[in-house]
Amino acid sequence: LIDGAWIDAPQTEANVSPSDIADVIGHFPLATADMVDGAVDAAKRAFPAWSREIPEKRADILDRIGQRIAQERAFLGEVLAREEGKVLADALAEVDRASRVFRFFAGEALRVTGETVASLRGQCEATVRRRPLGVVGMITPWNFPIAIPAWKIAPALAFGNCVVLKPAELTPACAWHLARIIRECGVPAGVFNLVCGSGAVVGDRLVRHRGVAAISFTGSTTTGARIAAIAAGRMARVQLEMGGKNPLVVLADADLDQAIEIALNGAFFQTGQRCTASSRLIVEASVHDAFVSELAARLRSLNVGHALDADSTIGPVVSEPQLAKDVAYIRAGREEGAQLVTGGEVLERRTEGFYLSPALFAETTNEMRINREEIFGPVAGVIRVADYDEALAVANDTEFGLSAGICTASHKIACHFRDHAEAGMVMINLPTAGVDYHVPFGGSKGSSFGSREQGRQAVEFYTSTYTAYDRPL
Ligand code: ADP
Numbered sequence: 158l159i160d161g162a163w164i165d166a167p168q169t170e171a172n173v174s175p176s177d178i179a180d181v182i183g184h185f186p187l188a189t190a191d192m193v194d195g196a197v198d199a200a201k202r203a204f205p206a207w208s209r210e211i212p213e214k215r216a217d218i219l220d221r222i223g224q225r226i227a228q229e230r231a232f233l234g235e236v237l238a239r240e241e242g243k244v245l246a247d248a249l250a251e252v253d254r255a256s257r258v259f260r261f262f263a264g265e266a267l268r269v270t271g272e273t274v275a276s277l278r279g280q281c282e283a284t285v286r287r288r289p290l291g292v293v294g295m296i297t298p299w300n301f302p303i304a305i306p307a308w309k310i311a312p313a314l315a316f317g318n319c320v321v322l323k324p325a326e327l328t329p330a331c332a333w334h335l336a337r338i339i340r341e342c343g344v345p346a347g348v349f350n351l352v353c354g355s356g357a358v359v360g361d362r363l364v365r366h367r368g369v370a371a372i373s374f375t376g377s378t379t380t381g382a383r384i385a386a387i388a389a390g391r392m393a394r395v396q397l398e399m400g401g402k403n404p405l406v407v408l409a410d411a412d413l414d415q416a417i418e419i420a421l422n423g424a425f426f427q428t429g430q431r432c433t434a435s436s437r438l439i440v441e442a443s444v445h446d447a448f449v450s451e452l453a454a455r456l457r458s459l460n461v462g463h464a465l466d467a468d469s470t471i472g473p474v475v476s477e478p479q480l481a482k483d484v485a486y487i488r489a490g491r492e493e494g495a496q497l498v499t500g501g502e503v504l505e506r507r508t509e510g511f512y513l514s515p516a517l518f519a520e521t522t523n524e525m526r527i528n529r530e531e532i533f534g535p536v537a538g539v540i541r542v543a544d545y546d547e548a549l550a551v552a553n554d555t556e557f558g559l560s561a562g563i564c565t566a567s568h569k570i571a572c573h574f575r576d577h578a579e580a581g582m583v584m585i586n587l588p589t590a591g592v593d594y595h596v597p598f599g600g601s602k603g604s605s606f607g608s609r610e611q612g613r614q615a616v617e618f619y620t621s622t623y624t625a626y627d628r629p630l
Pocket of ligand 1: 296297298299323324325326354355356357359360361364375376377378380381383384
């Protein structure tokens with residue numbers, strides 16, 4: 158979608174369901190670098206009028222987009238479940254999230270504020286004001302194919318920017334339908350552009366294009382680091398959300414049943430394919446054995462199956478390469494001496510897809526690769542610790558810092574963990590995954606770079622400030 162028109166690309170690629178490789182959702186474009194240039198040029202041309210538009214107009218359009226997403230909920234949820242493989246209930250919840258995000262930022266469009274300060278010079282006033290950046294490039298991953306584009310696009314448009322979105326190769330359908338809705342809801346031509354295709358061609362051109370003022374990226378740490386280096390070279394603003402190796406601490410005083418449900422949800426739901434998934438379960442020794450055996454029993458009771466089957470609790474892994482990666486990590490875990498308590502088997506189902514039983518390792522150490530590197534699959538390792546102090550040290554001994562959780566009945570320890578866990582999001586008696594959209598999302602250390610996404614803080618990335626000094630004559 159470039160300058161308000163749907164353009165054919167010279168090549169297309171089949172979008173295949175990971176639940177059933179015979180289910181082809183569609184054939185989506187592999188755009189060229191020239192098409193990226195066309196999209197950026199269109200966005201630049203659209204920017205002056207859009208950025209000067211009265212905020213209420215932008216708010217109304219965003220509100221309409223949010224409502225349309227809600228109206229098309231059933232359809233979009235099914236497309237999402239088919240192309241990404243999360244079970245339908247999770248897909249519908251993600252669509253709801255996208256709808257809410259647009260409506261939240263519809264309101265935020267009216268709340269761009271500044272600051273008035275007495276100047277140090279007499280009879281003079283200083284004001285700090287905000288303005289949009291221009292063209293923002295967005296590069297998104299496959300694991301939340303409608304919610305992540307939504308939480309980047311909505312604030313960008315709300316504050317008067319124009320957008321070029323490059324969605325993940327594996328999930329173009331959600332982005333395509335979102336673009337269709339955005340266009341149908343009255344966003345002017347060129348204000349929002351969609352360019353589908355590969356990271357190496359489309360993504361790379363977007364990052365290098367001098368007409369793109371800022372890049373918002375969610376994806377792997379390797380790609381994020383490359384993008385940051387290129388963006389820095391041309392002084393473009395950049396925001397990166399990358400990996401996690403999120404710890405969940407379970408202390409002896411926790412409600413064990415609740416802690417097991419929290420671990421189950423945080424580590425394995427949505428096939429563990431969440432950057433906030435709890436992949437390191439750090440458990441106090443006195444409850445360790447009970448925790449492991451009961452969590453394993455719960456895992457065996459889950460149904461891994463087709464994303465659209467009503468009785469599936471966990472869908473397939475997103476793709477064949479990702480399945481191969483998960484299996485390789487499971488092998489590495491065993492070779493390093495971890496004990497595979499349950500799961501880790503490639504499964505056959507009624508349709509041909511990428512099914513893997515959720516894998517729980519025990520007797521792991523924090524030095525093992527399975528506890529240091531992000532796997533991005535239904536794999537978690539349990540680490541036994543003597544007490545809270547050791548648990549906190551292990552939790553923080555990682556290069557990542559996205560989300561961290563603790564299960565405990567002690568308010569004192571929970572507060573200590575809240576303030577000492579090196580993570581951008583801290584969860585007390587809650588799964589590490591699962592966040593609200595009206596508060597900031599992001600991490601510390603190697604997980605994030607740049608200012609926060611979502612919530613009121615999103616304005617920091619999508620606007621820049623300027624300072625005006627004013628002396629009345
Ligand atoms: P994942 O392992 O989840 O696919 P990636 O970081 O490779 O993570 O992908 C996230 C997004 O980044 C995708 O949209 C992908 O196409 C894009 N991407 C991959 N490589 C590059 C690159 N060199 N430049 C820009 N974008 C890229």
